Amino acid sequence: MQNVSGLSDFRSDTVTLPTPAMRRAMADADVGDDVYGEDPTVRRLEERTAELLGLAAALFVPTGSMGNQIALRVQGRPGTEVLLDHRCHVFHFEMAGMATLSGLLPRPVASPKGVPTVEALRPWIRPEEIYYLPRTSMITLENTHNLAGGTVARRADLEPVLALAASRSIPVHLDGARLWNASAALGVPESVLASGFSSVMVCFSKGLRAPVGSAVAGSEAFVAEARRVRKLFGGGMRQAGVLAAAALVALEHERARLTEDHARARRLAAELAGIAGLSVDPASVETNMVMVTVDGRLGDAGTVLAHLKGKGVLAGSMGPDLIRLVTHADVGEADVARCVEAFRAASAS
Ligand SMILES: Cc1ncc(COP(=O)(O)O)c(C=O)c1O
Structure with a gap:
């Protein structure tokens, strides 16, 4: 399924x-x-x-x-x-x-x-x-x-x-x-x-x-x-x-496949690092998680998550200004592109 x-x-x-x-x-x-x-x-x-x-x-x-x-x-x-x-x-x-x-x-x-x-x-x-x-x-x-x-x-x-x-x-x-x-x-x-x-x-x-x-x-x-x-x-x-x-x-x-998730997380972090209002350190991405700190101009993490959801992207909040993105087998390149676009739109709004 x-x-x-x-x-x-x-x-x-x-x-x-x-x-x-x-x-x-x-x-x-x-x-x-x-x-x-x-x-x-x-x-x-x-x-x-x-x-x-x-x-x-x-x-x-x-x-x-x-x-x-x-x-x-x-x-x-x-x-x-x-x-x-x-x-x-x-x-x-x-x-x-x-x-x-x-x-x-x-x-x-x-x-x-x-x-x-x-x-x-x-x-x-x-x-x-x-x-x-x-x-x-x-x-x-x-x-x-x-x-x-x-x-x-x-x-x-x-x-x-x-x-x-x-x-x-x-x-x-x-x-x-x-x-x-x-x-x-x-x-x-x-x-x-x-x-x-x-x-x-x-x-x-x-x-x-x-x-x-x-x-x-x-x-x-x-x-x-x-x-x-x-x-x-x-x-x-x-x-x-x-x-x-x-x-x-x-x-x-499934164990051997995990490196694909890690590579995808690194690509996601690199893309997000270029977006105004987000603080992301691509060098800190070692496995399948990307932590994004949201600067106050975009609102808090909850505001940004609601914006992302409006664009069809779900992510989790790990603190008032901290968003966690996790890559896995059920998110592919198209999902990564959609996620980056959703953050871009949040940053521009
Ligand atoms: C590091 C870590 N330990 C333990 C657990 C607990 O696993 P479960 O949700 O199966 O209880 C989790 C769940 O996400 C986790 O991230």
Whole structure:
């Protein structure tokens, strides 16, 4: 099925529709009751995901948010702090889940591009000898980083944080909703970027176009515990193989394509950078996101979004003057041209 709205939808890569190959695989999938561990297609997806990440095991979960929250619940202890970047998804968009579901206190640390430096993190790892301070039980990182603009963390960015955490025996979780994009952008296997993390969450339902599903991966012991927490959170699924089948197609056929989305985002940014009233830094575009700051002359982000919508272009607001555009398989060159024209018209109005 194609996008029948007639709109050019740059709001998110989550709007992508499943491919015909995915729909066929879903229809043909071998299934069983996965709460009893009897769904062969789910098993295959979990094994393939673990293999790609270089980790011992993986667990299929309905959403990325659930995967992150399961990892936090398994590895964090109630009444302790989780160090994380101040703009990360876990902190901003998961509805204080770590507090309500796991009794954890987020300790946000600022970073320019999404990965806090060791210098920024170290003072917040609480000293054990001061007994009335909360303990630090986890660190989470995000790659690519959504609110920082789809930025990529390289091995060299991750290494110092992982080394600091290891020196204090602190587990580090990776929100890798778009780890596939980071891997495609850098030309390195996902396993290289996942190495050293105690748990990794990945999504099949974003740029990879599967309709539903994510996974959380780690050691055998971590996944055994994660399976219990998934049930606790209401995420035990039955004939989930119909969903896993689409995710398997996503893994095998969509990862290589992501570089096209990245190239399209770079072209979009370069075009928008020339439009009066917009501030866009093409050099900052590393994957499939373009962040556009709107100057007051055009009104706020909401005004500009309404204008774009009038021209058939959908985008998202990430702040009072900040618009996010995301490229994906269901926006092509014609959509990019339409988007640029819509911004031009907004600037001229
Ligand atoms: C970086 C990041 N992590 C986690 C998620 C959560 O995924 P889901 O929408 O499947 O809960 C998202 C969703 O956009 C995301 O961008």
